[in-house]
Amino acid sequence: MxxxxxxxxxxxxxxxxxxxxxxxxxxxxxxxxxxxxxxxxxxxxxxxxxGISNTIPAYYDSSLFKIIFVEFSAQAEASQIAHNKSLNFIYQSDPGLPNNQPFISVIDAIPGDGFNPVWREVQIVFNAGFTPRQLFSDNEVLAAASGTHPEITLNMTNEVYWCPVIGQKPVTGTK
Structure with a gap:
C-alpha cells in the first residue's frame, strides 16, 4: 500500500x-x-x-472547460512529437474572431474519453470567403475542414503543451 x-x-x-x-x-x-x-x-x-494563473477556457463537445496551458521547451516538444503516440490535439485560431473577439480553443478529449494531458497544437485558418466563427467540438472542426470547399484549413504545428483539464464552467449562450 x-x-x-x-x-x-x-x-x-x-x-x-x-x-x-x-x-x-x-x-x-x-x-x-x-x-x-x-x-x-x-x-x-x-x-x-x-502555473495555476495559466488557465484558459477550452471547448469539448460544446461544453466549456478550464485547462492549465503550459508550453514545453523546444527540445521537449520535438521529443514528444517523435515518441509520444498518444498526443491529443488542441485546435486554436490565433487571428481570432471578428470584432477582436478571441477564438476559444477546442480540445479533442477530456478525462474518461481518451485523455492525455499532452496536446499538440493545430492552427485553424479560415479560408477565403468564410467569416471566422467559434467552433465547439473536434467533430465540428474536422467537418469544417472537409468537403470540396472546406471552411477551414488545419495546420499542424510543432508546439506541444501540458494542459490538464481542471474544471468545467457553466455554458451560456453557446450551441
Whole structure:
C-alpha cells in the first residue's frame, strides 16, 4: 500500500505545479519510474502553485472547460512529437474572431474519453470567403475542414503543451 499512498500525493502535487522548467524536468523524470515518485514530489513541493494563473477556457463537445496551458521547451516538444503516440490535439485560431473577439480553443478529449494531458497544437485558418466563427467540438472542426470547399484549413504545428483539464464552467449562450 505504500506505493499507492505515495503515488496519489505525487500526482496531486504534479497537477498543482506547472512552471515550464518544472514540466520539462518532470516529463524527463516520469520516464524513469524509479525516480519519478521521489524527485517529482520534492520538485512539486518547492513550487506547488505555479502555473495555476495559466488557465484558459477550452471547448469539448460544446461544453466549456478550464485547462492549465503550459508550453514545453523546444527540445521537449520535438521529443514528444517523435515518441509520444498518444498526443491529443488542441485546435486554436490565433487571428481570432471578428470584432477582436478571441477564438476559444477546442480540445479533442477530456478525462474518461481518451485523455492525455499532452496536446499538440493545430492552427485553424479560415479560408477565403468564410467569416471566422467559434467552433465547439473536434467533430465540428474536422467537418469544417472537409468537403470540396472546406471552411477551414488545419495546420499542424510543432508546439506541444501540458494542459490538464481542471474544471468545467457553466455554458451560456453557446450551441
Amino acid at each position: 505504500k506505493k499507492v499512498t505515495t503515488i496519489i500525493p505525487t500526482a496531486i502535487l504534479l497537477f498543482l505545479s506547472c512552471s515550464k522548467t518544472e514540466i520539462d524536468t518532470q516529463a524527463k523524470l516520469m520516464s524513469d519510474s524509479k525516480l519519478a515518485t521521489t524527485n517529482s514530489t520534492e520538485m512539486a513541493v518547492q513550487n506547488k502553485t505555479s
